[in-house]
Amino acid sequence: MTATATRPAPPTPPARHARRRRFSRQTREMWVLMLPALVPVLLFSVGPLLYGIALAFTDARNTRNHETSFVGLENLGDLLTAEDFWSSFRIGMIWAVSVTGLQFLAALGLALLLNQDLRFRGVARVLAVVPWAMPPVVIGLMWKLVYHPDAGILNSVLGTHVNWLADFSLALPAIIVVGVWTGMPQTTVVLLAGLQNVPRELYEAVEVDGAGRWRKFWNITLPQLKPVIVAITSLDFVWNINQFGLVYVLTQGGPGGQTRLPMLFAYEEAFRYRFAGYASMLGLAMAVVVLAVLGLYLWRQMREAK
Amino acid sequence: MTVTTRGRSAGLRRVPQYLALLAYVVFLAFPLLWLLSTALKTPREMALADPTWIPREPTLANFADAFGEQDLVGAATRSLVVALASSVITVVISLPAAYAMARYRGLVNRIAIGWVLVSQVFPFILIIIPLFMILRDMELVNTLPGLVVVHVTFTLPFALWMLQGYVRAVPAELEEAAAMDGAGRIRTIVGVVAPLLAPGVVATLLFAFISSWNEFLFALVILQDPDVMTLPLTLVRFTGPEGVARLGPLAAASLMATIPSLIFFAIIQRRLKSGLMAGAVKG
Structure with a gap:
């Protein structure tokens, strides 16, 4: 140049x-x-990544004096036959899919409202960003106070005496609500930006044909928004399946492993029981699953777009 | 014509919309209000059976108590040191690379962008186990420099991404014009590029600061000794089996831990809107 x-x-x-x-x-x-x-x-990211993939095929222990040897696919075999892995995997999928889905629906609704000329939307706009600005640990602690069996507001409002985060069937739904609350802001902001980029002329063209609001939404807003939707739901899914801090603070995976997401499971294996090789294989398996789900989703979206 | 018909139907149509907006506001605000309410309650009130929204005898004592609890001041200081060090180091080492990414397109550029994307997708657990072992061999476990190294490495991809966008927004023509006027490479960068890049650098600095200040998982793995723990770790240790008495100070400390992030978002919203770049490009 x-x-x-x-x-x-x-x-x-x-x-x-x-x-x-x-x-x-x-x-x-x-x-x-x-x-x-x-x-x-290279030193602290690419290197460890390659090292981690290699560890997955060894019997490495996370202790100082341990002779590590190559064991091939033994860890994978152990993983696939371990019942607690499958239950953790199932919980992780329920968590990631439902949080991503609910996050998207809630955020789309809020973005559509914020895109209207409503009064007080400034308040909602500021509130919609606050969860984004909070440390995940503080979000976890705050919701713990909400769910607290004695001092929490939820039992007081509902007139119940439930220990939400310690209940076998309620703990997972309870943390899913927190997940939605936490992740909604980013999704809302991205969708709102997308909405504001939809050309006005497109609406005016169908308004001439007398199209109602639903038809405008289905025929123009949604198709125009689709690339943004695909991008943000993919990212949300990855972030959610890799979630750790929030759930660690809320339940530590309890009660009885009912909220033990794969990342919590791997953390326990690696740093409580010190099975570094096994935990690495778990991480590797999760990476493969995430990439596969993402690849399939993006591939289907692209094929539909053609 | 369209304006009047729209105006007439608007009143009725708006009712469900306002109700929906109200529902969102309630959902988003109620945990925040409860946190605030808990922070203002006395321990005696916390022990009462039926908690109320508005504290019966509001007190700021919890904020004072929080300072005396579990070395929170020490933890906040350590968090501040780690966040300052990692944000400055991140920006200093990623600025030249971001400049290279924005100005010389080619294979390296594509690899760098690919890495930025991959780093968003990979489960941290796969990296954190070997990273822990490497840091242990380097005697960096349970030290703040160890955590700084990790925070720098993991903030880097997104910081690079942000910065190269800002560099790209500075037109190359400006640099070429300065070069034609006889300015050397260094003088071009310091005199022309740097001032235009300043808002972007501030935004990236703040982003890196907040990422480090909020970070939990790496800190949990690397800092196991309570004497070196950062604020998020100390806050989590706060909740023991002691019952409700300490929930007040915990809520107060949580609120205070959120202040840096809130300031960041207040600043960045204004920064994003400032038309500094537009002016420079048009002029």
Whole structure:
């Protein structure tokens, strides 16, 4: 770019030579600029990732003195026959799918409302961002206060005496509500931005045909919003399946493992029981599942779009 | 014509919309109000059977108590040190790389963007186990520098992504113009690019600060000694089996722990709207 701008003359042999030298200088410059960021990423991110994948095929223990040896697919076999893994996997899927789905529906509704010219929407707009601004640990603690069996407001309002987070059948729905509350803001903001980018002319065109609000929503808003919806639901799904802090604070996976998401399961295996190899295989399996679900979803969406 | 017909039907149509909006406001606000209410209650009131929304005898004592509890001040100080160190380091090392990503397109650029995306998808657990082992061999477990290293590494991809967007918004023509005027490479960057990039750098700095301040999982794994724990860890340890007496101070401490994030969002909303870039490009 610079070369053509500053030297409009046709490239004579020496000029061409200079340009090649400039190119190699540019490449060198780029590497020098990248280096400070590259070193920590390679050392503490790419390296551990590859190390972690390798660990999944060993019997590594998370202790100082342990002879680690290669065991092939033994960890995978153990994982696939472990009942507590499957129950954790099932809970993780229920959690991720329902939180993502409910988050999306709630956020879409709120985004549509905020896109209208309603009074007090400023209040809702500010409130919709607050959960985003809160540390996950504080969100967890706050909802613990809401659900508290004695001092919580929920029992007081409903007139019940339920220990929400310790009840076998209610704990999972209870944390799903918290998950929806936590993740709704991002989704709302993204959908609202998408709504504001839908060209007004499209609505005006069908208004001439006398289209009602539902038809406008189904025939214009939703199709126009689709790329945004696909992107944000995919991201939400990944974030939700990888959720840890929120649920750790709320229930620590209890009662009786009813809310033990895969990440909590892996954490316990790795840092309480110190089975590093086994936990790595669990992490690897979850990564494969996430990529597969995501790939399938995106592939179907793309095929439909054609 | 359309305006009048729309105006007439609007009144009736708006009722369900306002009800829906109210439902959202209630859902979003009630846990926050309950946190505030709990923070203002006395221990005696917390022990009463039927909790009320409005504290019977509101008190700020819980905020004072929170400072005396479980080394919360120490934990907040450590969180502040870790968050300051990791946000500054993140921006300092990602700024040159972001510049390279924005200005020289090519294979490296695509790999970098690919890594940014992959880093969003991968389960942390797969990285945190080997990372823990590496840090243990480097004697960095249970130390704040260990946590800083991890926070820098994991904030880096998104910081890079943010910064290269800001660099891209600074037109290359500006740099070329400065170069034509005879300014050297360094002078071009310091004199022309840096001032235009300042808002973006501030936003990235704040983002990195908040990511580190809020971070829980890595801190949980790396800091196991209570003497080095950061604020989120200390807050979680706060909730023991002691019953309701300490819920007040806990709520107060939680509220205080949220303040930095709230400030961040207040600032960034204004930053995003500021038309500084637009002015520079048009001029």
